[in-house]
Amino acid sequence: MVEVGIVVLRGVQYVAGTLLLGLPAFMLYSARAVEPLTLGWPRPVLIWAAAILAVAAPTALLAQTVLMAGSLEEAVKPASFGFMLTGMGLGQALAVRTLAAVLALGVAILSRPGRLSWAMLSLFGLIVAASFAWTGHGAATEGMGRWPHLISDVVHSIAACVWIGALAAFAVLILRPRRDPSWSAGLARSLTGFAGVGTAAVAALVVTGLVNSVFLIGPEKVGGLWNSPYGLLLTLKLGLFGLMVVLAALHRLRLAPLMDRDASQALPHLKRSLVVEFGLGLAVLAVVAVMGTLPPPAAL
Incomplete structure (x- = not known):
């Protein structure tokens, strides 16, 4: 039961x-496109x-301590909890993640929406995204490959967060349309402006995914990838990722230009494909939440 709770908590943390x-x-890199729209929803989200x-995050820390100590009674003892915080990278990463989340909450509540608050929140988001690698398989690699694998995993996490987070913004924008021409023009500009960021995110995900696979699977075990639960989930993840790339290309090459010319014709197609792509992104996060609790083929 604790293991199921850990998977759920991982998924919740990934989405948040x-x-x-x-x-x-x-909001920062699309400022020129979205600022004229005076959006009010990003702050409460x-x-x-x-x-x-x-x-x-602290609930996950407690759950991990329970798993390590064997029971809740043992987990809440100062010795057990103290060891998790001071002696294990997992506990330290969760503690840093909790602190970053609390600071981000303070900024989101107390500061006015604008470039400064978006920059500060992005910084805390970077810390959170990097901490995902510290609580994943990347931090478990030992020897000379430890830092290359960990750095690759950090970049992988950041790229995924940037891409799927942008999809969340697009999904909200497309589901809350306005009738004035500035809205459709702003959406089209933001889609076009995201092309460079999205391309960089996809490239980073592909490169770091290959690097991570070398450490987690190993060239000699690629042929037997489907013989393990981890390998099956990785195959599913790659399939979902491929579908997301296809939809992203459709948005950039076809629907964004059409939105600029004829919003009424493009909007229904764009709404459907953006929501589907965001749903695929959430599915990827759910798959990754499970994969993080399974031993990779290289460890078997």
Whole structure:
């Protein structure tokens, strides 16, 4: 039961952390497109994301301590909890994540929406995204490959958060349309402007995914990838990722230009494909939450 709770908590943290980085980053690099629209929803979304993460991260820390100690009674003892915080990278990463979430919550509540607050929230989001690597398989690699694998995993987490967080922003924008021409023009500009960021995120995910696979699977075990639960989930993740890339290309090459020319014709197609792509992104996060609790083929 504790293991199931840990998977759920991992998934909740991934979603909250993705919003905490991807959404304010989107507001920064899309500022010229979205600022004229006077959007009011990013701030409450970020408040909720930070609040949920500020609760989920320490809860996950307690759950991991219970798993390590064998029972809740043993887990709450100072010796057990202290060892998790001071002697294990997992506990330290969760503690840093909790602190970043609390600070982000304070900024989201107390500061006015704008470039400074988006920049500060993006910084805390970067810390949270990096901490995901510290609580994953990347931090378990030993020897000469430890730092290359960990750095690759950090970049992988950041790129995923930036991409899926932007999809969350697009999904909200497309589901809350306005009738004035500035809205459709702003959406089209933001889609076009995201092309460079999205391309960089996809490239980073591909490169770091290959690097991570070398450490987690190993060239000699690629042929037997489907013989393990981890390998099956990795295959599912890659399939979902491929579908997301196809939809992203459709948005960039076809629907964004059409939105600029004829919003009424493009809007129904864009709404459907953006929501589907965001749903695929959430599915990827759910798959990763399970994969993080399974031994990779290289460890078997």
